[in-house]
Amino acid sequence: ILNVEQSPQSLHVQEGDSTNFTCSFPSSNFYALHWYRWETAKSPEALFVMTLNGDEKKKGRISATLNTKEGYSYLYIKGSQPEDSATYLCALWSFGAGKSTFGDGTTLTVKP
Amino acid sequence: EAGVVQSPRYKIIEKKQPVAFWCNPISGHNTLYWYRQNLGQGPELLIRYENEEAVDDSQLPKDRFSAERLKGVDSTLKIQPAELGDSAVYLCASSSLAGVYEQYFGPGTRLTVT
Numbered sequence: 001i002l003n004v005e006q007s008p009q010s011l012h013v014q015e016g017d018s019t020n021f022t023c024s025f026p027s028s029n030f031y032a033l034h035w036y037r038w039e040t041a042k043s044p045e046a047l048f049v050m051t052l053n054g055d056e057k058k059k060g061r062i063s064a065t066l067n068t069k070e071g072y073s074y075l076y077i078k079g080s081q082p083e084d085s086a087t088y089l090c091a092l093w094s095f096g097a098g099k100s101t102f103g104d105g106t107t108l109t110v111k112p
Numbered sequence: 113e114a115g116v117v118q119s120p121r122y123k124i125i126e127k128k129q130p131v132a133f134w135c136n137p138i139s140g141h142n143t144l145y146w147y148r149q150n151l152g153q154g155p156e157l158l159i160r161y162e163n164e165e166a167v168d169d170s171q172l173p174k175d176r177f178s179a180e181r182l183k184g185v186d187s188t189l190k191i192q193p194a195e196l197g198d199s200a201v202y203l204c205a206s207s208s209l210a211g212v213y214e215q216y217f218g219p220g221t222r223l224t225v226t
Contacts, residue, residue, distance in 0.1 A: 004154070006154075034214060034215075041219070044155075044205075046215070049214050089155070091154075104154045
């Protein structure tokens with residue numbers, strides 16, 4: 001069973017603060033890492049898919065990096081806004097498992 | 113393009129009752145997933161279909177859970193009989209291919225068993 005860990009479990013920040021979360025995973029048999037954003041009462045939405053060591057992806061104020069050798073990915077949010085409040089999930093797809101293994105998520109609350 | 117559709121959105125039942133969830137994936141997506149998400153945890157795969165074939169049902173509790181995907185399009189997940197521990201959000205997702213391609217999720221069905 002693969003162990004995908006996310007930290008912190010929850011985060012409360014003020015509007016305008018920048019923040020980051022971590023997703024840690026076993027580095028062996030790595031294939032792809034996905035980041036999803038899940039707002040309350042909505043569908044989880046894909047943010048990024050990352051496959052190569054050193055990958056950096058950006059979408060607006062949100063960016064992500066990937067280190068497959070040491071087994072971690074960072075998600076950064078610059079200048080957090082209340083609409084960024086959501087649970088952020090990472091999911092690992094590895095050879096052999098044949099499926100995505102999700103972390104437990106980081107729940108971000110941005111206070112106006 | 114319509115997203116993944118799930119119904120119902122919410123369901124409250126008493127233990128030992130049956131319940132069924134329905135999912136219609138994005139048109140053209142061959143791969144369909146059912147996940148269960150318990151409070152405070154990430155989604156856990158229950159079953160994955162490639163067209164009509166269930167290619168991974170290793171985490172599906174087969175004594176009470178069943179699923180079908182007729183004609184390789186929409187899918188139904190059933191629980192009979194439901195137990196208190198089945199209270200969770202049941203998510204359906206689809207993708208054009210398994211693996212690196214991103215999954216598109218429905219809004220989920222929040223099940224409460226009393």
